[in-house]
Amino acid sequence: MNNAVFSVARYGVRLGTRSEGERARLDLIAALAALPPAGRLVVSLDGVEVLSGSFADEAIGKALQLLVAGAYGDRTMILRAPSADRTEDLSDKLEQRKLAMLCVIDGAWSIVGRLAAPLRETLARVIERGTVTGKDLAETLGIPANTCHNRIRRLVDLRLVRAEETGATAPQTQYRFHAIWRPGD
């Protein structure tokens, strides 16, 4: 996986205002655009003591909105934080935007923002397996294929899972689904 790390601490330890967040967003989307296809940007909060909702929304929330809208293809973005309290205000802002982001704290993942319990369950299975097909995933979860398809499409739309065409097209295009983070990454 092609990774890059974007350190938010470069803008200070107490962040901050909307105008500061806007400047950070320009750098963040430049870093996203510079990733190769299917690349992953790790947004690191290491070294940040305070992340206000305004800065977080302007820098990360709006960048994620663009990513989810498809502006950067199948690139993905995850969050790395030193503790959960650094992500609380960002989580509220993502919830307002109906977005979610995978967050890694001390090697364990969680979600900041809003993600329904069935989608979390599905995401957990994808992360466990690393790569799955829709059929495998439906069997693992014990749910109908259509239900599983709807869940996984939503996760792909939110850029929490990456879809890759398998090359098989009958009776319709087939996909493999990749976790965007795995334990040990």
Place this chain on the structure above:
Amino acid sequence: MAFGLGIETAEEIVDAVAARGVERLDLRAVPFIDPYALILLVLAVRERRAAGRPLAILWPEAPAVRRWMTAMGFLEAVRDKGGAGRPARGPSSALQPIVEIGDEAGVGRIVEGFDRRLEERYPLGPPARRRLVGVMLELCQNIPQHANATGEVAAPYGVAAMQDYAESLVLAIADNGIGLAGSLALREDRPAMDDEAAIRAAVIEGWSRFADPGRGRELQKIVGTVRAWEGTVVVRSGGALLYQSDRGGDLYRVPRFPGVQIALRIPRRVFGVDDLAPEPETVFNPFDE
């Protein structure tokens, strides 16, 4: 006035200033003033001067109150725009003297100063301190972002101050801007509202003047945070005031005053520092619970 001026009683200042014919405010018998009352005084003096009806203040006779007001930079703050934020004189028991909030670019530096002073007094660095710094960032940037959003205020400014007491810490922030109703009126998709409805919309429902779904809810969250800490919040805008404490609260009609004024009283225990003694001159706050 012969009583302490704090979150619960500071309205007396606005009442007195709003009364016709009042040319001086007699504070000689006032035994205590907190940061919220202090910045209301600053706004009152400056607004009356701007309106061509100067307001004289009879200085408190209690030496501790006089020293504290001096240390908080009151004299500098009432003089002119830009006066607040100059070094305060005299012995300082002041946690954070009055600072003037101008453009958004200066907010980071102001909050850094608040955080530095908090760190000196509360060196343990708990999540509550980080949370409070986040609250300050949101409150301070609201002033350049909203207080003069229509451009109609001739000389917009904001001020903030903070002080700790035996049981609590009081943070106050105020501006002379268009108020919550004026700011929310910029939303074309929302009905016009009076001051009470605007406070309800901003604080209870989390509205913003922006349609962007990521905007708004900051005041709502701040009030929720302080309530979760069992603290007290006052949000005053135009002719309405919201008072919320751990025992409940309500919206009140009050005399009209320009801008938005906010006070937070936070129990010291949320910072995990019950055992640290505050500065002797400010040890008594009659409003501490």
